[in-house]
Structures are given as C-alpha cells and as structure tokens.
Amino acid sequence: LIHSCDEINLDGTPKDPSVERASYTHAQKMRAAATFGFGRMHNLGMLAWHRSEITGSMLGNPSVSETLSSYMLSLRRRKIQKGETTTSARAVTAELLEQLFDFNNQPEFHKRCQYEPTARNAPKKLTDWAGSQAR
Template structure:
C-alpha cells in the first residue's frame, strides 16, 4: 500500500519540500512573510543542500521513484511522476536561497576566496620550510594528524602546480598536461630564466610561451 500511495503524489509535494527547507534556512518567516528575529537560528546553505539531498534519497531509494525529474504525466493529466526534490520549484528556490545568503553576507561563494599573490607567497614559504623528511613510502592522512597528508617533495610539486596555474591562468587539468619537454632553462641578459611553452591552445591560436626569471635564492619566491 505504501508503494502505491507514493505513486500518486499530490501536485503540491514540491511546495511542501520547499516549505520545509525554507522554515529552517530562510531569513523570511514562512507564516508571517516577514524577516525572522535574529535570535532564531538559520541553517547554512550547505545544510539546506543536505536537507534536499535527504528528501531526494528518501523518494528515490526508499519509495523507488529514482532520479526522474518531477513532471505531470502526459497520459494521465493531474498525475505527477518523478522525484519532487528534483522539481523546478525546489531547484529555483535553492538558487534563490543561495543568492540571498551570499548577498546578506552569511555565506561566501567559492569564487570570492580566490588566491592572490600574497597567499601564494605564504604558501610557497610554508612549503619550502617544511621538514625535508624521507618520503620513501606514501603518507596516510589520519584523524589525529590530518595535516600530515604529504611530505616536502609532494608539497613543493603542488606549489609549483599552483604557481604555474596562476601565472598562466590555467585550469588544473590544463596545468597537468604540461610535460618536461615543454620547459626550457635559458639565460637572458645574464639572468637565469625558465621558458614554458604551452602545448595547447590557450589565448593564442598556436599556444604561447611564458618567460619567468628564476629567483636567486630558494627563500625568495619569483615575482
């Protein structure tokens, strides 16, 4: 009987899902339509996403509806099929919720945490001063030592990858395509430089090359 009941969901089911998330995460009171008092706790947008995922999992796995989009049956008008959590109503509300949380300052979008040259310098100095212990075997991250995910060599290689991506404005998948044959060490006007040739098209029709002056000492990052 339970499976038969969930095959004929009411048309307002997505609205009920939205109302549940709104009551926990939104600044607007669901009953009065006014702003909630500051003493009332609101969950974060990440928590709201988990709430939606829980509903989607319950209908998809528990009631065996799957991941089908919520829509009205063309053969039986008035009958709705699919997962209500994947409806247009819920999707549009989640987009609106995220936009309003970012605007209010309670949430920070990922793009607002972009790396700048000062952060890159701190990262470089931290990795260069990391203990140069033996890395004969891979390190495993444990709960008690979550920061020990890699040794000196691993951190320096990642730092080089970060710097290359930032200098050349590359995505990580693009930076990982660079091979040793694309790097050339040259001397220009008495200064040691590194020439990096991009083996793929970026902002130029035939690719491009980056000249970078080498730092005189390991403790001074290249500017």
C-alpha cells in the same frame, strides 16, 4: 528548508532576526538527503518532479523539481546578499593550499613503503596514505 534556513515564513512575513538560521550549505545537505531518500529509498529515481500528461498524477523525485531548484537559487542569492560567505569562497584559501603542499611534501612521504593489506575496519593513521609516488 524554509523553516530552518530562510529568513521569510511561508506566509511571506519576515522571521525574527534573533532566531538563528542554518547556512546555505546546510540547505544543500538537506536537499541532497531528500534527493537520496526519495530517489533510492522510495524508488523515485532522479527524474524531475512533474505531472504525467497521460494519468495526471505526479511522477519523479520532488527534490529535483524546478520549483525547488528555483528556490535554492533564490535562497543562495539572498544568503550572499545578507553577507553569508559562499561555500566556494571559504573552501580553499591560499594558506590552506600552502599547508596541504607542505604536509604532502614531507620527506617521509617520499619513501616507498612495502604494501601491507589491512582490514577495512582497521584503525587509520594520518600518515597512512598512498603518498606522492602513487599513480
């Protein structure tokens, strides 16, 4: 995360401004992948990374540690301060909602269609969906 997303090196020095860095959204995806990898593939679960009081060894999922959570909050704050658009702010606009409404309210979507089972790997069509009449 630090290498590809942050503006600061591990030693605290700033990175060259000409070097392109990944977005906060990319950092979230990297963390999610690490959480999945440690949790499912290495069977470490979703328990926060901590030191066992009994054995003194580290237990849990390292990507769910307090340190990483704090770093992610700090990274998000710094990205926003530098002008990066937050995920929630760019995700859905009024124009996009209007386009979705118009698309979903086309007359052909209000017709009831006969159910036809298909294979999971059958090619999908943009117009093949449950429709506005589905419950």
